[in-house]
Amino acid sequence: MVLFVVAYLLFPIFWPPLSPTLSPEEVAAFFRDNTTGILGVVILCNLIAGSLVPLFAVTAVQISRVTTSSSVFTYAYILCVGIGMTAFILADYCWGVAAFRPDRDPQLISLLNDMAWFFFIAPVGTVIVQCLCFALSVYLDEHSEPIFPRWVAHFNIVVAALLVPSAFTVLFKTGPLAWDGAVSFTLRLIVFAVYVVVTFLVLLRTVNRQGADRVALV
Amino acid sequence: MTAVATTARRSIPGAPSMWFFVIGDLIIFGCYFVAYMYYRGQDHTLFLHSQARLNLDIGAINTIVLITSSLFVALGTAAARAGTVTDAVRLFGIGLGFGAAFPLLKLFEYVPEIVGGVTPGTNLFFMFYFVMTGMHLCHVLLGLVVISFVIRNLRTAPTPNISLAETGATYWHMVDLLWLVLFALLYLMR
Amino acid sequence: MKSKKRDQWIAFWMVPAFFNVFGLVFVPLSWMMPPRSPNAPEPQMISFMQSHNLLIACALLTLVYGFAPVGNSIYLIQIKRMSVSPVFRYTLMVGSITGAIVGMLFPMFCFGLGAFRSGYRPSILLMLYDFGYLAFIGSLGCFCIMWMAFALAIILDQNNVLPKWLGYYTLWQYVTELMAAPVWISKSGPFAWNGLMTFWFAMALYVPWQIIVYVCIYRSIKNQPDDELESAWLHQTSPATDVRPKATA
Amino acid sequence: MTTYLRNPLTIVWALLTAVTVVSWLTARDGGAAHLVNVTVTVVVLAIAAVKAQLVIWHFMEVRRAPTWLRATTAGWVVVLFALLIGFYFQSL
Numbered sequence: 001m002v003l004f005v006v007a008y009l010l011f012p013i014f015w016p017p018l019s020p021t022l023s024p025e026e027v028a029a030f031f032r033d034n035t036t037g038i039l040g041v042v043i044l045c046n047l048i049a050g051s052l053v054p055l056f057a058v059t060a061v062q063i064s065r066v067t068t069s070s071s072v073f074t075y076a077y078i079l080c081v082g083i084g085m086t087a088f089i090l091a092d093y094c095w096g097v098a099a100f101r102p103d104r105d106p107q108l109i110s111l112l113n114d115m116a117w118f119f120f121i122a123p124v125g126t127v128i129v130q131c132l133c134f135a136l137s138v139y140l141d142e143h144s145e146p147i148f149p150r151w152v153a154h155f156n157i158v159v160a161a162l163l164v165p166s167a168f169t170v171l172f173k174t175g176p177l178a179w180d181g182a183v184s185f186t187l188r189l190i191v192f193a194v195y196v197v198v199t200f201l202v203l204l205r206t207v208n209r210q211g212a213d214r215v216a217l218v
Numbered sequence: 219m220t221a222v223a224t225t226a227r228r229s230i231p232g233a234p235s236m237w238f239f240v241i242g243d244l245i246i247f248g249c250y251f252v253a254y255m256y257y258r259g260q261d262h263t264l265f266l267h268s269q270a271r272l273n274l275d276i277g278a279i280n281t282i283v284l285i286t287s288s289l290f291v292a293l294g295t296a297a298a299r300a301g302t303v304t305d306a307v308r309l310f311g312i313g314l315g316f317g318a319a320f321p322l323l324k325l326f327e328y329v330p331e332i333v334g335g336v337t338p339g340t341n342l343f344f345m346f347y348f349v350m351t352g353m354h355l356c357h358v359l360l361g362l363v364v365i366s367f368v369i370r371n372l373r374t375a376p377t378p379n380i381s382l383a384e385t386g387a388t389y390w391h392m393v394d395l396l397w398l399v400l401f402a403l404l405y406l407m408r
Numbered sequence: 409m410k411s412k413k414r415d416q417w418i419a420f421w422m423v424p425a426f427f428n429v430f431g432l433v434f435v436p437l438s439w440m441m442p443p444r445s446p447n448a449p450e451p452q453m454i455s456f457m458q459s460h461n462l463l464i465a466c467a468l469l470t471l472v473y474g475f476a477p478v479g480n481s482i483y484l485i486q487i488k489r490m491s492v493s494p495v496f497r498y499t500l501m502v503g504s505i506t507g508a509i510v511g512m513l514f515p516m517f518c519f520g521l522g523a524f525r526s527g528y529r530p531s532i533l534l535m536l537y538d539f540g541y542l543a544f545i546g547s548l549g550c551f552c553i554m555w556m557a558f559a560l561a562i563i564l565d566q567n568n569v570l571p572k573w574l575g576y577y578t579l580w581q582y583v584t585e586l587m588a589a590p591v592w593i594s595k596s597g598p599f600a601w602n603g604l605m606t607f608w609f610a611m612a613l614y615v616p617w618q619i620i621v622y623v624c625i626y627r628s629i630k631n632q633p634d635d636e637l638e639s640a641w642l643h644q645t646s647p648a649t650d651v652r653p654k655a656t657a
Numbered sequence: 658m659t660t661y662l663r664n665p666l667t668i669v670w671a672l673l674t675a676v677t678v679v680s681w682l683t684a685r686d687g688g689a690a691h692l693v694n695v696t697v698t699v700v701v702l703a704i705a706a707v708k709a710q711l712v713i714w715h716f717m718e719v720r721r722a723p724t725w726l727r728a729t730t731a732g733w734v735v736v737l738f739a740l741l742i743g744f745y746f747q748s749l
Contacts, residue, residue: 071485071488072416072419072478072481072482072484072485073419073481074481075477075480075481075484075485075501076419076477076478076480076481078501079476079477079480079481079501079504079505079508080474080477082501082505083473083474083477083505083508083509083513086505086509087509087513090509107528107529107532108532110525111521111525111528111532114521114524114525115517115521118466118517118520118521118524119517121470122470122513122517124470124471125469125470125471125472125473125474126473126474126477127474128471128474129474129475129477129478130474133478136418164471233572235571235572235573235575235576236576237726238573238576239573239576239579241729241730241733242576242577242580243580244730244733245733246580246583246609246613248733248736248737248740249609250605250609251737251741252737252740252741252744253598253604253605253609255740255741255744255745256744256748257597257598258745258748259744259745259747259748260748262748274681274684274685275681275685278677278678278681281677281681282674282677282678285670285673285674285677286670286674288670288712288716289666289667289669289670289716291716292666292715292716293664293666293667296664296666338590338593338594339593339594342594342597342598342599345590345593345594345597345599349587349589349590349599349605353583353586353587356583356586387716387717388717391712391713391716391717392717394712394716395709395712395713398705398708398709398712399705399709399737401677401705402680402701402702402704402705403705403741405684406680406681406684406697406701407697407698407701407702408684408697408698408701
């Protein structure tokens with residue numbers, strides 16, 4: 001979590017994210033002149049992605065404690081986390097490779113950069129399903145005193161809805177839906193950060209309350 | 219033993235799900251054979267030339283090895299059904315022995331070929347040859363595992379599980395049957 | 409009566425919808441499947457790579473591919489009910505995670521990337537073209553272990569959750585995956601990635617299998633006795649509070 | 658142990674091996690290896706069909722199985738070899 005905040009500060013290099021309309025040459029130039037910044041971001045991003053996994057794992061444990069008729073949502077949640085995080089880390093690799101040797105042929109650099117952006121957007125699909133699974137498991141909780149408060153489910157639904165538009169960055173190069181557009185990029189990051197923080201807090205509460213009845217992971 | 223003319227039993231030997239698998243496998247391999255024949259029809263000379271480079275002797279010995287192992291497995295099932303478990307175990311053992319000889323011979327056939335530069339990539343015939351015999355080899359290895367399970371069951375279980383023995387035998391005969399057709403198509407055809 | 413198995417049903421019905429979209433995205437929209445032959449004439453390949461609806465396909469997939477795990481989780485809960493060790497469940501889990509990325513997401517992105525920016529040299533486009541198809545059709549490993557784990561689980565299972573012949577049918581899925589191996593070697597003829605032996609036989613076996621599996625799972629969810637459900641302890645009359653079933657992994 | 662060898666199966670086995678050896682010899686030094694030799698192929702395919710049917714009947718004990726099983730297996734052998742020979746001649 002802390003890493004996430006630190007990376008955020010280092011992120012400003014990326015803050016004005018590369019607009020997709022840049023031609024390969026400019027992209028290569030961009031990579032050339034601030035390689036150190038990018039490499040820093042890449043290394044930190046790897047750590048962040050790694051650190052997010054335990055957070056989601058704890059949510060998976062809590063979901064398994066929710067008494068629905070079967071643990072289909074827990075498995076779906078675990079699989080989504082697996083896929084989402086790998087995609088996120090792959091994005092770093094592409095940036096890292098591009099920044100590693102910036103004097104490569106510009107077209108390759110821009111290809112790697114595009115690939116990085118594609119993978120950066122990919123987790124959107126799984127995060128949406130994650131939120132849906134989480135929300136559904138909370139709604140269907142037949143437990144006498146529900147493990148998660150209701151508003152958590154509503155929050156997840158909202159998060160999922162907000163993330164949907166950013167999947168279309170692939171189509172547009174300019175305007176709100178493009179990479180650097182307000183809707184897809186900034187909204188997505190803010191929503192994601194808020195989501196992580198809120199889940200973190202909710203988990204703190206449920207884990208403490210859970211102290212009483214120990215139940216193994218599903 | 220031979221006098222026991224088993225009446226026309228209405229039940230299928232072995233588990234019905236195994237027969238589903240056997241028939242399905244036959245159909246799938248049948249499709250592969252037909253596809254092979256179709257592509258062979260398009261380029262006879264290439265197939266003939268490359269076929270000449272195959273080692274016919276090992277192929278033939280392999281066929282005989284498989285048929286004998288099939289015989290012993292069949293005798294083993296008959297013995298198991300008749301209740302004499304010790305003979306059944308020995309018969310299955312011999313069948314397993316012959317069966318295990320098949321992959322060894324296959325190695326003696328593949329290694330010199332691959333060392334000699336004949337790989338699946340060389341031409342279409344060898345691609346078919348390696349893929350089909352490779353698939354068949356997987357079935358043989360699986361069959362060996364199944365038969366060793368049957369032997370273990372015969373030796374350890376107080377009452378031998380007849381249907382397991384029959385299922386294993388049916389599968390093994392199917393593997394032998396597939397090889398017969400493969401042998402004819404790949405080695406003997408002109 | 410509020411069906412107790414509602415969460416399973418929701419997950420269950422989500423997946424056929426996903427597969428229809430999946431089919432729609434692949435076949436009619438971007439004409440990616442059935443694949444072109446590996447050594448199609450270059451201009452044809454490049455024009456294919458530039459076509460705009462590859463991008464739409466890509467966007468749709470990024471949105472929808474999250475439902476693949478839901479499909480796999482349905483298999484997982486059925487395996488959980490079987491009397492087999494959890495090893496099969498973990499193999500299937502790991503297989504599906506790698507499979508989703510390597511087998512579905514990455515190839516789609518390769519095509520999307522090609523279409524995204526027009527300035528690429530043909531050599532890069534061809535590389536993406538091969539990468540996409542080889543990764544999609546040639547990816548054997550993860551799917552092999554997935555179907556093998558599923559098949560063995562069904563065959564070895566005592567309390568007969570899914571019919572045995574389905575186990576053998578899944579075993580053929582494993583066999584067809586093996587048949588896809590020559591895709592890496594040959595560029596034309598029956599063993600190329602659009603060849604009869606590797607692609608069409610596998611497809612002919614896969615599509616009916618997918619439908620049959622869903623029919624069987626539908627039946628097994630339907631006639632799963634209520635007392636076997638994990639939420640069963642909640643509805644038991646006995647007030648014992650700590651009779652919570654140990655939810656083994 | 659030897660009492661089992663006088664089993665009808667062994668006769669079938671002897672027949673199968675004999676036929677294999679015969680086809681092995683004919684193929685080895687029979688027609689020149691590089692010529693499309695129709696007779697050899699037809700003979701070989703016919704032998705393979707007979708062998709397949711023998712294995713199915715005796716070894717798989719389909720002879721005493723219910724009729725539908727006998728029909729499917731026999732049907733498979735007939736259809737397969739008919740297709741094989743058909744494709745073979747179609748391509749000549």
